[in-house]
Amino acid sequence: MWPSDMTKDYQNSPMVTSDQLRTRRERPRRVKMLTRDFIEDSLYNPSYGYFSKQAVIFTPGEPFEFNNLQDEPEFSKLLGERYTQFEDKLDEKHPNESRQLWHTPTELFRPYYGEAIARYLIENYKLLQYPYNDLIIYEMGAGNGTLMLNILDYIRDTEPSVYDRTKFKIIEISSSLAKLQQQHLMQSLDSKGHHSKVEIINKSIFEWDQLVPSPCYFLAMEVFDNFAHDSIRYDPVTEEPLQGTVFIDKKGDFYEFYEPHIDPVASRFLRVRHAATGGSYSHPLNSSKILRKLKAIMPFAPNLSQPEYIPTRLMQFFDVLGKYFPGHRLLTSDFHDLPDTIRGVNAPVVQTRYQRRTVPVSTPFVHQGYFDILFPTDFNVMELMYRAITGKLTRVLTHEEFLRRWAYVEETQTKNGENPLLTWYKNASVLTTV
Template structure:
């Protein structure tokens, strides 16, 4: 059972100041290990760190605090993947895996994954009456009150101090957010597809199913001819969320009216093997941020890429290892990015300083032997490949964060956080107890636009989320008495990319 150990873990997280700081100092080795998994035996302060072996320095990242030498275990432990762990009911030990498999397993494992077992998405029972709200502080106060009431009701049924509760713009701004998306799709459908094709919509990761209902309600209310030709398909990896979407679809007479148009498919998009030749809109709203990434570091002297793996030892502690053997998926990403983004100046560990300066800096005593990490969105690349090969006539509509505060150190690095006693607690590494931490990444939309075009052959347009909703939303619906507009002013760190 997880509960007693997990409760101790979260209490330790809540009590340590390091979890709210970006700087991890050498003396916090014990605390870092606690944040990663559970407590380990602290080394006395007077005892010198263990001597690093030649073998270890070839594999293990050198940092200001020297980790235990796990090179022998790295050599003998078997490599596993997130796919091979799907049937496991307990978190693995004595194994190693690529970072993307560790993240995928942490977020999506059917038995202990974050989205499979521990996530609750805030549901706003009644839409906010924005024209009656005084200003943004008043909106925030009302939102906080509804959040507390929502969680109080959950606690009446089953108290959970480690409940992972968060919200989405679909829920905050319903039905107006979904109506704007629907308005965009209907306008483009009637411009180029109607009446020769049906309006076919695929949504990836539909949460509570609120966006689906808002879109279908709007089309039914505004255009009966288009509604008669509308089909809606949800692709949902989480069995719990798929069941919730089905319940919400059957909750009221109005929603039950859509039942004949909706299909909920409980599977991962990465297991998709059906060829969809018909034109369709493909919605992927706030899903890129939870796609698994690989971790890369580079040799500062030779610029050689090195791919990161995660070792899980017999005690359940995590260790990073790097090797020059880059697996085919990560190697393909680097090749496609190099070819597609030749003229784009994007952030990269080898572009932050000259080769000479890197060599000098890393040759200093106790300096890291590799660059800062770069997290590359290999799963997102695979998603683009699926769109290009399985949905050749698709039109992508996606929105996600182009920047995130409080990220872990590195390039394109994630925010890693959990929630305990209704408090959000950020940590400084993605190597954390699987299933209890959200691991979310920013999206470099410039790089991803170039890669999407290279992989699918489709043209795109990228804009800020604010610009998109200025065009497709009715501004008066979400404008407060002060003149502030919640739909435009919130999520300013998000962008929208659409296929044109």
């Protein structure tokens, strides 16, 4: 009827980090860890992490011929059929009721989406660096490598002089995805021609320790949503922050705790955010202090605010860019809003797939590796923090605004004038360094 009091076990258990767990082959027990370390371990552990072992990226096969489709419903129907065919083929070799399958705009709108990004890169490179510097492109979290191939194909076919100066480097934390990218690079005669242009670096961006002084472009497409976050709750009367930790018992069950001690990474995030935004950001304590005090004396009133999830890993990524890539220009796209999030401010969607159906849950503390944990990005706050840390200027556009500027939108228009490239991903934004 009542949950066990695990306070004593929690206090007597060692604190571990995701870095310490990277060499482990089994999920940890009888330990405690910060929320961000639990999320990082769940998603990226080499032995049991979601992206390392479970996730499969959907590839629809031949590009969709949008001009021959009647409307968006026909595109959705055809996409559903290709999804089924794709998974049927996988089940013929390895049946799996809990396969984690997901898609990206790069795959759905191949090659048009990648070509739009290639035009952005070519235009800015020719304006700012050509012919004095090479076109150096870094991509973090490149999935199947499709975006890389679409960009290189387009530059080779339309701008041979720029292609001669192009170098493409992928930074990929997942060993299995790094191998897949290498395979796709050598799969066809067209892609084999890019081999001398490409370097695949199998490591985490957070392990980067090499200065890159040359001007370069850094692509991070749908990456921020899977960056680990810390969980913070506040005393509604004193406004004191408390940092979330999770205790994993001997059976593998999870228990959430909040400590008044804030570790240096989360503490720095709170300071930098406040300074960069002037104190203007969403917060669990945005209501008046008098109202909070009145609520606190009510019977059964909670003694802490709802949780706030802060993107500490994102701040650390900006630190890496500022320190090791001083000449970078960032191009990133991600979701500014997500449906079906769990409770809290800037809270994630936590979900898995079972028997080809999506199953959402209400907590991030779930069996490691079998659940996707993805967060919305507050671009208003993130843009100001990026500027404060790197000293660079930026522009934020909606997904549609960016594609109207750089895509040949007539290539993805259906017969009745609808355009899935523009209308899908309405909940995404694009940030660029200017």
